[in-house]
Amino acid sequence: MTLSKKMINAQVMETNVDVFRCPICLSEMVMMDGSRLVCADNHSFDLSKNGYVNLAPQAHVTKYDQALFEARKTVMNSGFFDGVLESIVKTMEAQEHAVILDAGCGGGTHLSTILSRLTGDVTGVGIDLAKEGITAAAKEYPGAIWSVADLANCPFQTEKFDTILNILSPANYAEFTRLLKPGGLFVKAVPESGYLKELRDIFYEDKGQKEDADPVARVADHFDEVNTERITYTFPLAAELLAPLIQMTPLTWGASADKVEKALQMGIPTITIDFTIITGVKREESGLCLVE
Template identity: 80%
Template structure:
């Protein structure tokens, strides 16, 4: 008998129910009837038909819709981001049993790739506030835990995760340090000046976009053993990839239809990927 995606995901949640805490009252949770997570104070959260759970108590509107996540999936499954993920996997490999949280997982492709390529027993948990992204993730990548959740109120117990990934997503460092086990690894991917520079030249007309924030210093405020790795490469744009790439990147949001059409008509043979990976170790508990 072939299990449904909902049942596959429910089984993973059931085995890892001790990870969860109620987003309303912070109580422990358990899986009931393989269909809902319920806390000890009887707050109940049903699994969707695809097997994700919505643990964001209040509805949130985001600017990320189904078509955007569809475009992102097309780009990411082409191998566009593999060089970055390879560097991430190389760093976190060898931890043995690993519980990995992707905070801001979008449509789930990054987490799925990391879990698939790591050796040993790995449990992947992906959260995002955009319901459309989590819906796509649960449908496409069964066997992982997917939840609509707020980074400011992560629905998990303290000291549960071996690794937290934060790729092209906002961070909540107070929550990340709470969730990571002592000695756990934090990984943040930050775009650098060369990232998608071919599109920047069109949409920003070569005007430099400055960001005064220092992400390495920010991570160092919360984590120890800080290290960085710069990952730069070019990726050939096969037929059909330029349009979804333009659609998925915030670089183009708010651009005029004429500017988008100009970009679509530009023969861009390859695109530049340029990231700094920041690694930090969660501070060990003291006395």
């Protein structure tokens, strides 16, 4: 019998049900009938038809819609981020048996790609507050755990993850250090000044962008053995990728229709990828909560 995507995802959840904790009462959870997670206090969370679970009890409205995630998938499937993902995979290659959390996984493409390139026995868990992203991930990439969840209240037990990925997403370091096993690996990917500079030149012109606080220092506040690697390259941009690239990046949100049309008409032949990969190892005693 061919298993449905919901059944495939449910099996992975059931096998790894010990990682979950109820987001309402924080108690342990079990899988019932292959279709719902239930805690000791009988809070129940049904799996969707595609096999993800919504563990964010309060409704959240995000600015990320289905069209945006489709645009992101188109760009990501082109190999746009391959250099960045290869660097991340190299930091994780020593892990033969690992449970990996992608915090802020969006539509799941990054996590799915990374899992496919690791040779060990790995289990992937992707969380995001955007229901549209998790819906797309569960549908497109069965075989992992996908959950709508809040970084401020991650629905997982303490010290259950070998690696936490945080790619182009906000961070909650208190939760990350709680969730990681002793000696667990944290990997954060942050854009640098050259990232998409061709679009920045169009949409920002001579206006400077506000720089975020130093992410390396933030990681070093909470993790030991902090290392960085700068990944910079140019990617040939096929004509059909320009529109979804403009749609997916916050750089262009709020731009006028005229400015978007100008960018589309320019026919940008190459685009710059510029990231720093920051890694750290969980220390014995974590610091205070610091959210970015």
